[in-house]
Every structure is written in structure tokens, then in C-alpha cells.
Amino acid sequence: MNDATxxxxxxxxxxxxxxxxxxxxxxxxxxxxxQDTLVRAYERKGSFRTGGSLRGWLLSILHNTFxxxxxxxxxxxxxxxxxxxxxxxxxxxxxxxxxxxxxxQNAFMSLPxxxxxxxxxxxxxxxxxxxxxxxxxxxxGTLMSRLARARAALRGFEAGADVQPxxxxxxxxxxxxxxxx
Amino acid sequence: MPDPITEADLLAxxxxxxDPARRIEVEEHLAHDPHAAVRVMADLKDRDALRLLHAxxxxxxxxxxxxxxxxxxxxxxxxxxxxxxxxxxxxxxLVGFGWFAHGQVGLGITDSEASPKPPAFxxxxxxxxxxxxxxxxxxxxxxxxxxxxxxxxAETGIRLPSLPEDWQVRDAQIFPxxxxxxxxxxxxxxELGRVSLFAAQAxxxxxxxxxxxxxxxxTAVYWQTGQLAYALTGNGSDKALExxxxxxxxxxx
Numbered sequence: 001m002n003d004a005t006x007x008x009x010x011x012x013x014x015x016x017x018x019x020x021x022x023x024x025x026x027x028x029x030x031x032x033x034x035q036d037t038l039v040r041a042y043e044r045k046g047s048f049r050t051g052g053s054l055r056g057w058l059l060s061i062l063h064n065t066f067x068x069x070x071x072x073x074x075x076x077x078x079x080x081x082x083x084x085x086x087x088x089x090x091x092x093x094x095x096x097x098x099x100x101x102x103x104x105q106n107a108f109m110s111l112p113x114x115x116x117x118x119x120x121x122x123x124x125x126x127x128x129x130x131x132x133x134x135x136x137x138x139x140x141g142t143l144m145s146r147l148a149r150a151r152a153a154l155r156g157f158e159a160g161a162d163v164q165p166x167x168x169x170x171x172x173x174x175x176x177x178x179x180x181x
Numbered sequence: 182m183p184d185p186i187t188e189a190d191l192l193a194x195x196x197x198x199x200d201p202a203r204r205i206e207v208e209e210h211l212a213h214d215p216h217a218a219v220r221v222m223a224d225l226k227d228r229d230a231l232r233l234l235h236a237x238x239x240x241x242x243x244x245x246x247x248x249x250x251x252x253x254x255x256x257x258x259x260x261x262x263x264x265x266x267x268x269x270x271x272x273x274x275l276v277g278f279g280w281f282a283h284g285q286v287g288l289g290i291t292d293s294e295a296s297p298k299p300p301a302f303x304x305x306x307x308x309x310x311x312x313x314x315x316x317x318x319x320x321x322x323x324x325x326x327x328x329x330x331x332x333x334x335a336e337t338g339i340r341l342p343s344l345p346e347d348w349q350v351r352d353a354q355i356f357p358x359x360x361x362x363x364x365x366x367x368x369x370x371x372e373l374g375r376v377s378l379f380a381a382q383a384x385x386x387x388x389x390x391x392x393x394x395x396x397x398x399x400t401a402v403y404w405q406t407g408q409l410a411y412a413l414t415g416n417g418s419d420k421a422l423e424x425x426x427x428x429x430x431x432x433x434x
Contacts, residue, residue: 007261009254013242018235031243038249045256050264054257104230122196123228124235129198148192154227155220 009038012055015125016062022120023066025109033069037062053131060135063117070113107157115150118143186210191217195224299394303403305358306379306412307396309365313352313377317367324352328366337362339380339409342432345425347371360384373425376415383410391426393419402426406433 016037020030041048041061048057108116114136121132122143133143186207193199194207211218242250316322328350330341337355339362344350352367363381370376379401389405400419403412404426411433413426 007254007257009250009257010247013246013250014239017239017242022235031246034242035246035249038246038253042249042253042256045253045260048257048260050261101230101234104227105234107227108231108234119231120235123231126197129193129196144189144192147196148188151192151195151224151227155223158223158227 007054009041009054009058012058015055016058019059019062019117019120019125020066022108022116022124023063023113033062033066036069037065040065056127056131056135059121059125059127060137063136103158104154107154110157111150111153115146115153118146119150122147191221195221195228299392299401299403300383300389300405300410301359302363302379302381302383302410303394303401303412305356305363305381306365306377306401306403306414307399309354309356309363309379310377310399310401310414313354313365313367314375316352316354317375324367325354326350326352328353333364337364339364339382340433341366341378341380342429344368344378345370345428351375358382370415370425373415373417373421376413376417376422376425378429379412379414381410383408391423391430393423395419404430406430409433 013034016034017030020033020037021027024030024033037058041058044061048054108119111119117136118132121127121135122129125132127135129140129143133140136143138146184206190199190203190207194204199207211221316324326349328344330343333353333355334340341364348371349369350366351369352365354365354367356363356365358381361382363379366378366380368376368378383405386407387405388407389403389410391402391404393400393402399414399416400422401412401414402423402425403410405411411426411430413422413429415422
């Protein structure tokens with residue numbers, strides 16, 4: 001039954017919750033964000049085009065909801081800025097690689113919001129550039145430059161150990177296709 | 182020479198957004214550029230690390246979230262169903278309208294199998310058609326080839342259509358009928374052979390698009406416009422007769 005899968009919201013809770021965690025960097029806030037997203041999506045259900053991507057539509061609403069939340073809770077988020085919350089890995093392999101994984105996670109969580117969102121949608125969620133750009137409501141070129149900067153920051157973070165990625169050396173990567181806000 | 186590999190290509194390579202041909206070109210490039218290869222491998226490693234980190238199964242969602250998700254899912258499903266239903270309904274309406282228009286305007290010829298019992302005047306038309314055939318055979322019955330629709334209209338109140346140019350009027354007779362006068366025009370209608378155009382006052386106002394009624398010896402295609410009923414009767418091809426009746430009925434509108 002194709003119809004059943006096309007409006008399968010329950011099946012998309014995983015991607016939504018993961019994206020919310022990456023955005024908020026806080027488990028309970030992430031759950032609240034998903035809850036608000038579902039309510040908002042219900043209110044705007046008329047804006048969903050049949051045949052369109054339900055995942056893209058919901059991810060986009062979640063992102064907008066996050067932006068709105070952030071505007072109203074700037075102070076709270078500033079406090080959380082220091083927190084790099086840890087997600088339990090599926091099966092922690094050896095101690096050493098676990099530490100390395102944790103470093104990547106910390107670096108990821110300390111990326112600026114826009115870069116983290118772009119990287120999450122493309123690298124973790126596996127969206128195409130176009131889908132991710134649509135969900136973030138930005139041009140593809142902007143998305144790619146955010147990705148490039150996020151990647152450079154991750155590399156710089158590992159190379160420079162404790163150096164804050166925002167202060168890390170400017171990546172040698174040339175910004176591609178369009179400027180970033 | 183392949184297109185030069187750009188930073189965008191390297192980025193798209195890491196994110197699996199390239200087609201296989203371009204992937205190979207990128208890999209070719211990386212094989213000759215250890216610097217870029219190191220960077221790409223680092224990015225691939227980070228990507229995989231992030232995927233692994235986020236692949237951990239999440240705890241079961243809280244009940245309110247499931248309720249909200251279920252509500253949204255139902256709403257979207259219902260919305261989709263309604264949209265589909267509306268499309269189906271639109272198609273049904275169009276088909277229905279076509280059916281209606283077909284019957285009313287006579288876009289095509291109604292199938293006689295489905296046609297209702299013809300009104301009484303059709304029987305009159307059939308009889309007068311047979312009478313006219315009889316008159317045509319009888320030498321002692323002179324036929325009147327003068328056909329003056331204006332005079333007929335003035336005297337009887339029956340309006341007759343103008344006839345196709347290749348139709349020859351062979352006889353025109355006025356008969357008494359159930360609700361006033363009736364006119365019977367015998368015509369040599371080219372390929373249709375000898376046909377009769379019958380017109381009479383009808384008992385009740387009605388609009389009937391041309392409908393065929395088949396009888397043993399002849400077919401009558403009848404229609405009604407307001408107070409006047411018409412029938413074109415002949416022994417030739419049914420379809421041709423129906424088409425001719427359709428043309429005549431349109432001239433009366």
C-alpha cells in the first residue's frame with residue numbers, strides 16, 4: 001500500500017527526533033521541538049502537497065519551529081552553548097575509537113546552528129542537496145558552502161584538539177557557489 | 182579531457198551526490214592529489230562517525246508525541262483521500278455532464294436500445310409516412326410539390342425547418358391530428374431515399390433531442406421543441422437518418 005507509506009508520520013519520528021537533537025543539543029528540548037513540530041504540521045496540513053516529500057516537509061517545519069524557539073530563548077541557548085551532550089553510541093567499540101567518536105560528536109555539536117543543520121540533513125539524514133536546501137529554505141549554493149565550512153571546522157577541531165572551531169584557522173576550502181549569510 | 186574537479190565535486194563526492202561516472206573522475210583526481218585525498222578521507226571518516234553516532238536507536242517516543250503523530254498522519258491521509266476523491270468526483274461529473282449533454286444537445290445519437298417508448302405522435306408520423314408512400318404509388322392521387330413553409334406556418338402555426346438543398350419535396354399534405362394540425366412532407370432525400378418529415382402540435386410543452394424509434398418497416402427519428410413535435414421517417418440507413426434529423430432539429434432551435 002503506497003498510500004500508507006506516503007503519510008507515514010510515525011515512521012518519520014526517528015529522523016525528526018534525531019534532527020531535533022542535533023539542533024537543540026538537548027534531549028528533552030528535542031522532544032518538545034518534535035512535539036511542537038507535529039502540532040504545527042497539523043495546523044498547516046493544507047500546505048503539504050500530495051506527492052511531495054513528507055520527510056522534507058516535516059524537517060522543514062521542524063527547522064522553522066527551532067528557529068522560532070531560538071529567537072524566544074536566546075539566553076537559554078547561550079547557556080547551553082557550552083554543553084555538548086552525548087548520545088550513546090550503538091555499540092561502543094574500543095575505548096580509543098569511542099573517544100575519537102566522542103570528539104567528532106563534540107565538534108559537531110559545537111558547530112554554528114546553520115552548519116550543524118546542513119550537515120545533519122545531508123551527512124546523517126542522507127538528504128540530497130536539493131532536498132536539504134528546500135528543508136532549510138536556502139539556495140543549494142548556500143547549503144554547499146555551509147557544508148564545506150562545517151567539514152573544515154570538524155577537521156580543524158580534530159587537528160587543533162581543544163581549539164574552538166569558531167576560532168579555528170580559516171579553512172583552506174574555497175567557498176563554493178553562492179555566499180553564506 | 183574530463184571537466185576539472187572542483188571543490189564542489191569533492192564535497193558532492195563525500196555526500197554521495199555524484200553519478201558513478203563523475204565519482205570515478207573524482208577518484209582518478211584524488212589518486213594523483215594526495216593532499217586532497219587526505220582531506221577527503223578525513224571528511225568521509227567524520228561523516229561515517231556522525232552516522233554511527235546518530236544511528237543509536239532512540240527510546241520509544243512519549244505517548245503525547247505518538248498521539249500527535251497519529252493525528253497528523255490521519256489528517257494527511259484523509260486529506261489525500263479527499264483530494265483523490267475530488268478528482269474522481271470531477272471525472273464522474275464530467276462524464277455525467279457528457280452523458281447529459283449527449284442526451285440533451287444531441288452530441289451523438291442516442292442508442293435506441295435505451296430509448297424510452299416513443300410518444301404517440303411518432304406513430305402518427307409512421308402512418309403518414311406509409312400513407313405518403315401509398316400516395317406516391319397511386320397515379321390517381323396527385324402529389325403537391327409546392328412546399329411553402331411560410332404559408333404552412335401562417336396557416337397552421339407549425340414551423341418547418343429549411344431543408345437541405347439536395348432534398349426534393351415530392352408531396353406536402355396537411356392532416357388533422359390529435360392536437361390540431363399535422364404536416365407530412367414527402368421528400369426525396371438523396372442517399373436517404375424517400376423520407377417523410379412529419380410535424381404536429383404536441384399535447385404538452387417538452388424538449389426532446391432526436392431519438393430513433395425503430396419499427397418493422399421504417400425508422401422514425403423524433404424530436405420535440407416546445408409545442409411542436411417532429412419526426413423524420415424513412416427506410417434507409419438508421420445512422421444517416423439520425424444525422425439528418427439532428428441537422429433539421431438544429432435549424433429549428
